[in-house]
Amino acid sequence: MTDLMKWFDNRRSPMDVIERLFEGDAGSSAIRVEEMVDGNTLVVRAELPGVDPEKDVDVTVTDGVLTIKGERQEKKEHKDKDSYRSEFRYGSFVRRIPLPSGVQQDDVTASYKDGVLEVRAPIPEQGQGTGPSKIPVTRG
Template identity: 85%
Template sequence: MTELMKWFESRRSPMDLIERLFEGETGTAAIRVEEMVDGNTLVVRAELPGIDPDKDVDVTVTDGVLSIKAERQEKKEHKDSYRSEFRYGSFVRRLPLPSGVQQGDVTASYKDGVLEVRAPLPDQGQGSAASKIPISRG
């Protein structure tokens, strides 16, 4: 199993299931994401409908962690009979990146309510190739 596969599999934990069960009540995972590897690039897609990415979204990479922060403001133009299940306020999602991802290479785009962050992955063969050690006779 490659290092990338090990990292990707390590992302699943029993806490993921617990968060999914309760996120409707607590909002702890308000930003839902999909993670996949496309060739040599890690792709993170975040569900962020109804926001202006220029004003309401902040994407950063710090110490190997991708942070997506978003804010959705509630409009105060409600009529008498109004009910909403939309979530308003500030939301944050932090995702650890595989080691070796370079902060300057990470890009982000937004289309149709989905933020897509692309992070080129380091060459898997780099530094992990076996090299023969000569044996000296004493």
């Protein structure tokens, strides 16, 4: 198993688990994401329908963690001759995703199309000496 595959399997932080427990996958503030590796790039796609990505969404990388946060406001109206119905859905959201070691903030890009935010983070190649190395012990 490669280092990247091990990272992909073990990347959930305790905060992510706690946040998802309180949000619930179907909660109005939850962000559903899809993560995959495309060649040497981590691709994170988040469902964010009904938001203005320039005003409502903040994407940052700090200490090896990708953070997607923002605010959602949706308004649905139904008008009939004798009735009126309005449903508001709003709230803030946040999702944190650990990144592979070595990802540089300046290399991360984000785009938004058809209600989906896509964040691409190039994964640096890991050289041969990345694992533990044995240090010889000499007698003095």
